Amino acid sequence: MVAVAWSMTKKRRRRSVILAVLAFVAAAGLLAWGTSPLFVLLATTLALVSAPLVAARVSMSRQSRQEWKGWLFADGVRTVDRRTALRLFGVAAVFGSVSQVVPKALNSLLLQEAPPGTDQLPQRARTRQWTMIIDLRRCDGCQSIGLPPQCTTACIEGHFTPEPMQWIEVFEHELPGDGTRFIPTPCQQCQNPPCVNVCPVGATFSAPEGPVLIDQDRCIGCRICMAACPYDRRFFNWGDPPVPPEALLAEYDLELQVPARKGTVMKCDFCPDMVRSGTLPYCIQACPHRAVYYGDLEEDLATNGRELVSITRYLANNDAFRLKEELGTQPRVYYIPGHGEDVGRDPTSTGHLPIRWPWTRLAEGSARWSR
Amino acid sequence: MESMTSWRERLEETTLEPARTTTRNYYVVVGVLLAVIAWALFAYYVQLRDGLVVTGLRDRISWGLYITMFVFFIGISHAGTLISAILRVANATWRTPVTRMAEFITAVALMTGALFVVVDLGRPDRFLLVIAHGRWQSPIVWDVVAVTTYLTASLLYLYLPMIPDLAFFRDRLGGKVARWRSGLYRLLAINWKGTDTQKSQLHSSISIMMILIIPIAVSVHTVVSWIFAMTLREAWNSAIFGFFFVAGAIFSGIATLIIMMALLRRVYRLEEFLTEKHFQYLGFLMAAMAGVMLYANISEYVTAGFKFEEGSEFIFRQLFVAEFAPYFWFYLIGGLIIPILLMSIPRMRTISGIVSAAVLVDLAMWVERYFIVVTGLRAPLLPYEPANYAPTWVEWSITAGGFAFFALLVTLFVKVFPIMAVYEMVEEQDVRAAARLPASGEAVT
Numbered sequence: 001m002v003a004v005a006w007s008m009t010k011k012r013r014r015r016s017v018i019l020a021v022l023a024f025v026a027a028a029g030l031l032a033w034g035t036s037p038l039f040v041l042l043a044t045t046l047a048l049v050s051a052p053l054v055a056a057r058v059s060m061s062r063q064s065r066q067e068w069k070g071w072l073f074a075d076g077v078r079t080v081d082r083r084t085a086l087r088l089f090g091v092a093a094v095f096g097s098v099s100q101v102v103p104k105a106l107n108s109l110l111l112q113e114a115p116p117g118t119d120q121l122p123q124r125a126r127t128r129q130w131t132m133i134i135d136l137r138r139c140d141g142c143q144s145i146g147l148p149p150q151c152t153t154a155c156i157e158g159h160f161t162p163e164p165m166q167w168i169e170v171f172e173h174e175l176p177g178d179g180t181r182f183i184p185t186p187c188q189q190c191q192n193p194p195c196v197n198v199c200p201v202g203a204t205f206s207a208p209e210g211p212v213l214i215d216q217d218r219c220i221g222c223r224i225c226m227a228a229c230p231y232d233r234r235f236f237n238w239g240d241p242p243v244p245p246e247a248l249l250a251e252y253d254l255e256l257q258v259p260a261r262k263g264t265v266m267k268c269d270f271c272p273d274m275v276r277s278g279t280l281p282y283c284i285q286a287c288p289h290r291a292v293y294y295g296d297l298e299e300d301l302a303t304n305g306r307e308l309v310s311i312t313r314y315l316a317n318n319d320a321f322r323l324k325e326e327l328g329t330q331p332r333v334y335y336i337p338g339h340g341e342d343v344g345r346d347p348t349s350t351g352h353l354p355i356r357w358p359w360t361r362l363a364e365g366s367a368r369w370s371r
Numbered sequence: 372m373e374s375m376t377s378w379r380e381r382l383e384e385t386t387l388e389p390a391r392t393t394t395r396n397y398y399v400v401v402g403v404l405l406a407v408i409a410w411a412l413f414a415y416y417v418q419l420r421d422g423l424v425v426t427g428l429r430d431r432i433s434w435g436l437y438i439t440m441f442v443f444f445i446g447i448s449h450a451g452t453l454i455s456a457i458l459r460v461a462n463a464t465w466r467t468p469v470t471r472m473a474e475f476i477t478a479v480a481l482m483t484g485a486l487f488v489v490v491d492l493g494r495p496d497r498f499l500l501v502i503a504h505g506r507w508q509s510p511i512v513w514d515v516v517a518v519t520t521y522l523t524a525s526l527l528y529l530y531l532p533m534i535p536d537l538a539f540f541r542d543r544l545g546g547k548v549a550r551w552r553s554g555l556y557r558l559l560a561i562n563w564k565g566t567d568t569q570k571s572q573l574h575s576s577i578s579i580m581m582i583l584i585i586p587i588a589v590s591v592h593t594v595v596s597w598i599f600a601m602t603l604r605e606a607w608n609s610a611i612f613g614f615f616f617v618a619g620a621i622f623s624g625i626a627t628l629i630i631m632m633a634l635l636r637r638v639y640r641l642e643e644f645l646t647e648k649h650f651q652y653l654g655f656l657m658a659a660m661a662g663v664m665l666y667a668n669i670s671e672y673v674t675a676g677f678k679f680e681e682g683s684e685f686i687f688r689q690l691f692v693a694e695f696a697p698y699f700w701f702y703l704i705g706g707l708i709i710p711i712l713l714m715s716i717p718r719m720r721t722i723s724g725i726v727s728a729a730v731l732v733d734l735a736m737w738v739e740r741y742f743i744v745v746t747g748l749r750a751p752l753l754p755y756e757p758a759n760y761a762p763t764w765v766e767w768s769i770t771a772g773g774f775a776f777f778a779l780l781v782t783l784f785v786k787v788f789p790i791m792a793v794y795e796m797v798e799e800q801d802v803r804a805a806a807r808l809p810a811s812g813e814a815v816t
Binding site: 171173174194201218227228232236263264327329370371 | 421423748
């Protein structure tokens with residue numbers, strides 16, 4: 001480099017100084033734009049080294065048009081013709097644009113994406129973010145009242161859930177050591193729902209207020225959402241589903257999922273119609289120990305029908321957790337750890353009574369299947 | 372030169388033979404296949420009438436035989452790409468006599484595989500919604516796009532090198548066969564006269580297609596595997612899945628090609644053109660792919676088994692020692708290791724030895740597709756008893772119908788279209804003769 005600089009004429013030396021200054025300005029500009037300092041350092045070094053070379057080669061090329069090989073291996077002064085200089089600038093431009101423009105473009109794309117279908121739904125002053133909290137300290141799988149889990153039963157009665165679907169299902173998890181705890185599991189209404197991500201036709205989607213809904217008039221029955229759901233919370237109408245007489249003539253509504261459609265998927269919908277009219281979902285109303293809270297995270301309020309809690313404070317104070325947090329699905333259903341101790345359950349008393357679908361006797365002749 | 376002409380004549384006669392004469396056995400075969408398909412159609416009618424409740428599928432294992440068939444048939448469609456595109460790019464001229472059959476397999480297997488996606492749907496009446504409302508984010512849409520692109524490309528790639536052969540059929544069979552067939556050949560030969568312009572145009576089109584079809588084929592089975600790998604299921608959570616499926620696809624594709632070659636060779640007396648050498652080369656390729664599959668399996672199971680994260684125990688247990696162990700070990704030993712052994716013992720490298728290896732490979736790959744689908748879904752996601760899946764008569768019938776459909780299409784293709792690439796074989800023979808290389812179907816690499 002030194003040799004190159006010495007061999008230059010005054011004019012060329014001036015040129016190289018101008019180029020170096022330009023490189024500094026460009027580097028400063030990149031830094032101001034928010035690039036990583038390491039990249040600026042690299043770019044500046046490159047610019048400083050190349051500036052005199054470029055300056056020298058641009059003017060010398062007229063005297064002797066040397067080829068690439070000549071430039072690389074010639075003795076003494078290295079020269080580059082104009083074409084090579086352009087090439088170098090081209091490489092720099094590609095590097096600069098690809099490393100700078102692509103991440104920025106991606107970032108802005110990702111951040112600006114609006115939830116699908118937002119514009120078609122009625123806008124309200126406030127977009128609720130429905131959230132559920134299930135306090136496991138108060139859940140004993142309805143052992144104390146000697147009935148099958150009442151949340152599941154009420155859901156089946158209220159939604160005309162076809163047998164053997166349990167949109168909210170009470171699973172019995174083993175505790176470390178001895179005993180079990182009951183975990184009522186509705187659809188987790190994920191904020192990053194794997195089922196929605198894989199649906200080929202947009203039949204299942206995240207509603208603006210949180211619930212993941214299914215349009216059974218759009219569903220093609222491919223069942224990839226069932227493979228994708230890590231909580232086993234999706235159910236398929238394998239045959240002609242039972243439809244109660246009072247729903248036979250009803251107009252289909254995707255918020256109610258009534259009447260059920262053969263060959264389509266169903267699941268817990270977070271009862272959007274009920275909360276709109278100011279009622280709590282069936283499962284919450286039916287819980288004998290008031291273990292389930294439902295509310296709006298935006299307003300930071302939830303209720304189990306008796307008391308009102310601040311969602312954020314309740315979650316923090318009681319060490320709340322979510323199911324399979326590590327998967328990144330971000331459920332809207334939270335759990336407070338426990339095994340029914342607040343309602344006097346002994347963790348070694350296992351099992352809950354079997355679930356029944358009494359209403360299906362109203363729908364004679366419909367198909368039945370097992371899990 | 373005398374022997375050359377007669378070689379060419381023999382080749383032409385052999386290729387024309389299936390199109391000229393039809394034996395009674397042919398009608399028997401077609402009849403049996405049609406009967407199986409009719410039975411499958413009845414089973415499908417039952418499924419349409421009552422819903423998927425007539426299958427063994429339920430909420431927890433919601434994919435089974437149909438998806439297995441989809442993956443398997445899309446897999447064997449990779450035969451054509453390997454033989455016709457990859458080996459063409461590699462300039463391996465021995466492949467010429469088998470290219471046409473490989474391309475038949477590709478087109479027909481794709482049609483069969485795609486059919487099974489529709490069979491598996493709960494609402495086949497709404498299938499077109501995938502086009503009307505397709506979301507680019509969905510792996511199913513990737514599959515629809517990739518499979519239809521591949522089908523289009525492979526039909527084109529089947530057709531392009533066949534143009535001169537169709538012209539040959541037009542010239543030799545025109546007026547001697549049914550009118551619709553003469554018309555068909557005339558139409559499809561698009562006025563091929565073998566002029567230099569036509570030849571150079573044909574060559575450049577084939578060159579473009581042979582490059583183009585390789586990335587398309589790779590993409591197809593990659594996105595087929597992504598239907599599984601894009602879900603949050605422990606057993607399918609693998610970055611190697613795309614590669615693994617593509618390798619398995621080519622592997623089972625070669626095996627299917629070997630079986631089909633052996634059948635057609637015997638039925639239509641192609642012994643002179645499909646020699647033991649062809650079987651051996653394909654057998655070596657198959658053994659090499661078996662090695663690749665072994666490697667992929669080792670990578671997969673050692674990385675998961677060493678760490679043994681939560682959930683791995685169930686998957687390993689059901690695969691290695693419990694419910695699915697018979698299938699798994701048959702696949703691993705019968706489908707990968709034994710074919711490699713068969714190909715490494717010189718005495719076993721006869722046609723019958725190679726065909727037996729190919730049958731093993733195809734069986735094993737079908738079984739592998741099956742246990743990949745079912746074991747992945749069987750692992751419980753929450754504390755419940757793992758579900759079990761037993762296919763019903765409806766599923767078995769439709770599956771048999773799928774195989775029959777594949778066989779029927781091949782049978783019909785063979786009857787109507789030239790089964791060997793006569794034009795290319797003659798062309799290569801001329802080059803070889805000019806270079807004074809050994810003549811005939813003795814393969815020369």
